[in-house]
Amino acid sequence: MNVIETHKLTKSYGAARGIIDVDLVVEEGELFGFIGPNGAGKSTTIRTLLSLIYQTSGSAKIFGKDVVEFGAEIKQEIGYLPSEVYYYDNMKVKDLLDYSASFYKKDCFCRYFPHSLQKRTLYAKRSRAFRRPSGKRSE
Known part of the structure; x- marks a missing residue:
């Protein structure tokens, strides 16, 4: 079973593109990581896979389930700890x-x-x- 699968996954921010046509397959039992310079699309890809943001085009599945259609269900199975967390002033x-x-x-x-x-x-x-x-x- 593929744990993660994307096909032509694209996320655009207006005229700029965060990720372009990402094809990815991670099989069960595989160890996988995202490595690259700032702006390479690592965080955009991860946030898209978790449906924290939505893709502009293409598709993504986790555990064989579409990340948009089954986003809430998928989030129950996955933890996400971003490298940077943004807070607003005086956040409690x-x-x-x-x-x-x-x-x-x-x-x-x-x-x-x-x-x-x-x-x-x-x-x-x-x-x-x-x-x-x-x-x-x-x-």
Whole structure:
């Protein structure tokens, strides 16, 4: 079974193209990674595969399921940790958790995290502004 399969996957940003005609097959059990310089389309491809953004043309499947049609279901099976996370000014811990959970159509903070956060003393900090960690700590 192919875990990831794309055919002529393209994502355009107006006149600019993020990725062009990407054909890719990753089989079950294979180890695969995206390597390349900034602007090569690594993040665009991954975000398209996870239907965080939508392709302009072409197709993509994960676990044999179309990423647009079955995006919510696929997200239940895959974790995504981007190399850079963008925060808005004065973002609170709760806001970041809720924002992240919104990709998965879950009410993250209220339903899933209070007990875990209390154990880690984060519950009391949920309304504080989020501060970006420096260096390796942000990874």
